[in-house]
Amino acid sequence: MKRCAQFKFKSEVEVSSHVPASKVTSTFPFNLNSSRNPISYLLSPSRRGLAAAAVMALALTAAPSVMAAPVNFSGSTYTQDFQSMTGTTTATAASLTGGAMVEISGLGGGGPSGWYTYMTSATGNRWLSSDTGSSNAGGFRQLVDGSSPTGRAFGSQGSGNAAGFYGIVLKNTSGSTITSITISFDAVMNRNPSTTANPTAVSYRISSTDVVTSASTADGTFANSAGTWSTFSTDLSFTSPSSGTGAPGTQAAITPLFKIATKTVSSQSVSWPNNSFLYIRLSETDDSGSDASQGIDNFSISLPATVHEASFL
Ligand SMILES: [Ca+2]
């Protein structure tokens, strides 16, 4: 009995490795062959339209994905230092959609997957793919400094037209409910405010709803109305300094990135079901005067180390 490999696209188009050469009507636009099993496909005239669509769909599937994608958290420690981002000078501001979750990986600057902005004000040129701290343009941005290698972080500078939230969304892919997590990050800044120390509140919620990237104020976003938001048992919120580096005053660029504090919560009790989502958001409010540029760096999330009790008989 002759064996052959066979594939089906939505039960409409058959792909076979033993089609007679005389019946072969086309070749794939990409290589599915192996040296032992060259693959071709056979189309009946009535199915060519369907087949073309199926092949196009497969080709699109094979393309690199730029879809919004929360970070899969399997239980292994996840870290993010934003050092894979690009740009060393202050970029021209690009458009950022307001009222929607926007993954920064789809914006300029090469941001990582799973990190989002949620600007509550209107759409506008409020994404700076890199900013040395020299810009007074309100908006979300990559914070960079003049160090070698360049220090990089993800943050914002509030204004009347640029406020809202930014942060990360993670999906529990561990296979079971997670009951305890440890989170740590550095709060950093590269431009001090003009008149008032700027606060950044940090809160979280767990939801079965995946990220919604269309305009929405409902579940699946960082909006207040998405659901009930909680602060961590050790509050991770921070404020720019009231004196010294980063204090209100000249609103000058700061290099290297100034670390306001390392914020850590250990063994935070949660009930995070498998395949559900953990939303962690940082706030950007429009404070009096010109705002600070500050944000998050060196983020990590992990499961607390298991404690093994030893007993001696
Ligand atoms: Ca960094």
Ligand SMILES: [Ca+2]
């Ligand atoms: Ca602010």
